[in-house]
Amino acid sequence: MxxxxxxxxxxxxxxxxxxxxxxxxxxxxxxxxxxxxxxxxxxxxxxxxxxxxxxxxxxxxxxxxxxxxxxxxxxxxxxxxxxxxxxxxxxxxxxxxxxxxxxxxxxxxxxxxxxxxxxxxxxAPASLMLLFGLVVQGAVVGWGLAIHHRRKLVVSLRERAVRATREEIAREMHDVLGHRLSLLSVHAGALEFRPDAPADEIARAAKVIRESSHQALQDLREVLGVLRAPVGDRPQPGIGDLDALLEESRQAGMRVELRRHLRGEPPDTLGRTAYRIVQESLTNARKHAPGAAVEVTVDGGPENGLTVEVTNSAAGRSSGSGQGLAGLTERAAIVGGRLTYGPEAAGEWRVSAWLPWPP
Known part of the structure; x- marks a missing residue:
């Protein structure tokens, strides 16, 4: 057939x-x-x-x-x-x-x-006929090889696009679920270490766990929906959502302060990258420096770019150095920026990123 x-x-x-x-x-x-x-x-x-x-x-x-x-x-x-x-x-x-x-x-x-x-x-001279045959066959082979290499290039670009999509899905799932699950861990840990807590505190913690679990599933659906849908079809978090993000961390017992000095509204891609940097940094601080005070600074404008810094005061403690921070470095590089992280001389741990802000 x-x-x-x-x-x-x-x-x-x-x-x-x-x-x-x-x-x-x-x-x-x-x-x-x-x-x-x-x-x-x-x-x-x-x-x-x-x-x-x-x-x-x-x-x-x-x-x-x-x-x-x-x-x-x-x-x-x-x-x-x-x-x-x-x-x-x-x-x-x-x-x-x-x-x-x-x-x-x-x-x-x-x-x-x-x-x-x-x-x-x-x-007709034999040499002329041989030359004619060489030219014809050379043209045919050259044309065919050009199409062959063009098709290989198209396949390579498609594979690269699929790979980039998978990496984007992995980054989004890591950032979103890591943040939500760390909140769940905090509240579950409180219930574990304080079994004699008053009934209203246990009920409040259980409510937060239930709501965080529901929100984690909702966030996962939104992430997969955004990655499946055409760009711009679904809203994604940005600079304007930082207040809600920090409030969730405060409800989990973190001491978080936000310093925001923006001269204008950053583009969507820039705002989403800044949001993810702050989200992952808070997640790491919750996991590796529980109880430390955290300061978030977002500053900049079109003339000098956007600076995002997240600092915790836990002396001698690491705020993570694994896949999460490596993923943040890749995020910053994708938009043309840079990201550094590590301990400061005063014993603080700082994540600092600079992102270009198109005029």
């Missing part, structure tokens, strides 16, 4: 038609305009070979290399199979590795030389 698409049927029909027209033109020329002194049986054999070669082109997608090799071999004595042989050689150049094309191209040159030895043209 045929697996050709409609476009392939059209292309194959056009290619077959061109090969037939080329063969008929040569056959008519031999009979009318430049008669050959060769015996009639050789001309009949040439026509049979040409007809079979044209018909074989319908199988060029299934067996490109064997078909090209067979037609090139026939072209060593058959003039009318030349058009079909060039089509088969072009197909190999498009569908197979260049080294296979090079071998068949070399075979085509040998066939052209053999043809000149077996059936030389009395009115």
């Amino acid at each position: 045929s697996t050709r698409t409609r476009r392939q049927w059209i292309v194959d029909s056009v290619v077959f038609g061109l090969a037939v027209v080329f063969g008929l033109w040569l056959a008519v020329g031999r009979m009318r305009w430049w008669p050959s002194p060769e015996p009639a049986w050789l001309l009949d054999l040439d026509q049979v070979a040409g007809a079979l070669g044209c018909a074989a082109l319908w199988f060029r997608r299934r067996w490109p290399v064997p078909l090209a090799a067979a037609l090139i071999a026939l072209s060593s004595f058959s003039e009318l199979v030349g058009g079909a042989a060039m089509v088969a050689l072009f197909t190999v150049a498009v569908l197979r590795p260049p080294r296979v094309t090079a071998l068949l191209f070399a075979g085509g040159l040998v066939a052209a030389f053999t043809y000149q030895e077996l059936r030389p043209e009395p009115d």
Whole structure:
């Protein structure tokens, strides 16, 4: 059963038609305009070979290399199979590795030389005919290789896009779920270490755990929805959502202070990157420096870029140095910025990022 698409049927029909027209033109020329002194049986054999070669082109997608090799071999004595042989050689150049094309191209040159030895043209120098064959085959192979490399480039770009999408999904899920799960850990830990807490505190912590779990699932749905939908179809968090983010951390017992000095509203991509930097930094502070005071500074404008700093006061404590901070560094680099992190001389831990702000 045929697996050709409609476009392939059209292309194959056009290619077959061109090969037939080329063969008929040569056959008519031999009979009318430049008669050959060769015996009639050789001309009949040439026509049979040409007809079979044209018909074989319908199988060029299934067996490109064997078909090209067979037609090139026939072209060593058959003039009318030349058009079909060039089509088969072009197909190999498009569908197979260049080294296979090079071998068949070399075979085509040998066939052209053999043809000149077996059936030389009395009115044309052999060197001129060989040069003509070299030019034609070179053009066919060059065209086919150009299409081959273009297709490889398209596939490579698609794979790169898929890889980038997967990395974006991983970053978004890490940032969103890491923040929510760290809140759950804080409240669950409080219940574990204070089993004798008053009933109203236990109820309040249980409520926060339930709400955070529900919000984590909701955030996950939104992240996957944003990544599946066209850009701009769904809102994503930005600078304006920092207050709500910090309030969640305060409800979990963190001491967080926000210093915001913005001269204008940053673009959506810039605001989303700044939000994720703050979110991941708060998550790390909750995990690695519980109880430390955290200061968040967001400052800048179109003239000097956006600076985001998150500092905690836990002397000698690390606020994480694994995949989360590595992901933040990649986020900053994607928008043309930079991010550094590490302990300060005073014992604080600081995450500092600078992001370009387009005018």
